[in-house]
Amino acid sequence: MLHERVRGCLWGLAVGDALGEPFEGLSPEEARRSPSRSTPLRTTDDTQLAIATLDAVLELGYVDRHTIARRMLSLSVPRMGPTTKASLQEYAKRGGFVPEKGSTDGAAMRAGPMGLLFEEPERVVNATALSSLTTHGESIAISAACAVACAVWACTVDESPIRWALWGAKRGAEYGRCGRSGKSLVPHLKRAIRSSKSAPYIDVQRTFGTGIESTEAVPCAMHLIARGLGFAESVMLAARGGGDADTIASMVGCVIGTREGVRAIPEDWMRSLSSALPADIELLSRRVVRFRGSHRG
Numbered sequence: 001m002l003h004e005r006v007r008g009c010l011w012g013l014a015v016g017d018a019l020g021e022p023f024e025g026l027s028p029e030e031a032r033r034s035p036s037r038s039t040p041l042r043t044t045d046d047t048q049l050a051i052a053t054l055d056a057v058l059e060l061g062y063v064d065r066h067t068i069a070r071r072m073l074s075l076s077v078p079r080m081g082p083t084t085k086a087s088l089q090e091y092a093k094r095g096g097f098v099p100e101k102g103s104t105d106g107a108a109m110r111a112g113p114m115g116l117l118f119e120e121p122e123r124v125v126n127a128t129a130l131s132s133l134t135t136h137g138e139s140i141a142i143s144a145a146c147a148v149a150c151a152v153w154a155c156t157v158d159e160s161p162i163r164w165a166l167w168g169a170k171r172g173a174e175y176g177r178c179g180r181s182g183k184s185l186v187p188h189l190k191r192a193i194r195s196s197k198s199a200p201y202i203d204v205q206r207t208f209g210t211g212i213e214s215t216e217a218v219p220c221a222m223h224l225i226a227r228g229l230g231f232a233e234s235v236m237l238a239a240r241g242g243g244d245a246d247t248i249a250s251m252v253g254c255v256i257g258t259r260e261g262v263r264a265i266p267e268d269w270m271r272s273l274s275s276a277l278p279a280d281i282e283l284l285s286r287r288v289v290r291f292r293g294s295h296r297g
Helices: 002-023 028-033 045-060 065-073 082-093 112-116 121-132 139-156 161-172 186-197 201-208 214-226 231-239 245-260 267-276 281-294
Strands: none
Touching (some): 002 112, 002 139, 002 245, 002 267, 045 121, 045 281, 065 082, 065 121
16 A cells, blocks of 8 residues: 555656646646647656655665755756755855755655655654755745645555645744745645635635745645545646646645555556656655665654
């Protein structure tokens, strides 16, 4: 069962990312009018950086942000978020760089698989926060990353991803710098989750926005997860929502993919994507299961 959920997380992240890629940067209205791309699916930096982070942790057996940064720098990524790009440029200049800024969703977009690695949620938060500090220094970005990772973790143990996302957001906020705004992510998440009972997704997008800020993308993702819909419907709503569609859909995909297992993901989507992946997901999934088994207690 754990193996199927790990596979669901990794495939769900990649599929959501690829489905959202054609609609990234469009307004919600434009995205809903735009035809789906008929060419094979392709992933973006969301999948590449998430897998690079996960692979670095699996290889070392622990989180080392310098190793993660070097792994990211070795990739050929055509497009990259502004905060991540700026941080990696600083690492290239001086290896001792420690980010102090960064409130965007670049840490959250790669955080989901961290929730697969440990049986204890405190260890998930600690590992996620440390990996987030590779590129993002503000507590709100780390809070967002921990929310996503803890939602994934909850699905591996049959707990509520929404309840644990809120817990993770609170714990993650204890790391990093406060930032200029001093905002907390938790009220945004609670509001977005409450709206899942009645508000259509487009209203949520208009309320929070769908840009790259953690206070926009992550509440949108949690709204869709809280609705309790199936994998395909959830990721398509995220993808066809425009804005930072690839990141929102990848976060939705990795959580719901973990909750429902890989069998919930349409096979034709995985088949279309398999040749474009930056890693062998089946092999990576087995490595994750072995890592979790060897890091109990």
